[in-house]
Amino acid sequence: xxxxxxxxxxxxxxxxxxxxxxxxxxxxxxxxxxxxxxxxxxxxxxxxxxxxxxxxxxxxxxxxxxxxxxxxxxxxxxxxxxxxxxxxxxxxxxxxxxxxxxxxxxxxxxxxxxxxxxxxxxxxxxxxxxxxxxxxxxxxxxxxxxxxxxxx
Numbered sequence: 599x600x601x602x603x604x605x606x607x608x609x610x611x612x613x614x615x616x617x618x619x620x621x622x623x624x625x626x627x628x629x630x631x632x633x634x635x636x637x638x639x640x641x642x643x644x645x646x647x648x649x650x651x652x653x654x655x656x657x658x659x660x661x662x663x664x665x666x667x668x669x670x671x672x673x674x675x676x677x678x679x680x681x682x683x684x685x686x687x688x689x690x691x692x693x694x695x696x697x698x699x700x701x702x703x704x705x706x707x708x709x710x711x712x713x714x715x716x717x718x719x720x721x722x723x724x725x726x727x728x729x730x731x732x733x734x735x736x737x738x739x740x741x742x743x744x745x746x747x748x749x750x
Contacts, residue, residue, distance in 0.1 A: 605639040614717045617703065618715070619708075620680055624712060627660055627661040641655045642701065651686060652677065653676070653678075653679055653714065656705075660673065700716055700719070
């Protein structure tokens with residue numbers, strides 16, 4: 599399950615509460631572009647309107663831009679997510695709570711399908727981000743020290 603594109607800052611900016619796996623409606627050229635690892639999830643979020651979920655802000659460039667001269671293609675268009683009704687209801691209830699939002703974490707292949715991993719998240723404060731970076735750095739230092747002591 600290799601990631602085609604992923605949100606690199608999602609772990610730093612958000613605290614993940616629950617994750618879901620969804621399908622996404624795409625055009626053929628968009629699928630080819632994603633398989634070429636082109637695109638960005640920066641600033642993307644999920645909206646639930648009218649009993650359906652949509653992802654807004656995913657940038658998927660055209661696969662062959664020179665072939666789209668006559669066609670009006672919008673790389674930032676709103677794309678529909680494919681969720682079960684029970685998951686939609688659950689996300690709609692939880693997403694309405696103050697301070698919670700739904701963001702896409704990654705887009706990946708699962709068999710012949712393109713899937714999107716979305717998560718219900720809460721934004722982190724600046725001091726939480728600093729604390730996470732300190733923990734990550736200390737783990738890296740410990741691993742480096744262990745490795746150097748084993749090679750001696």
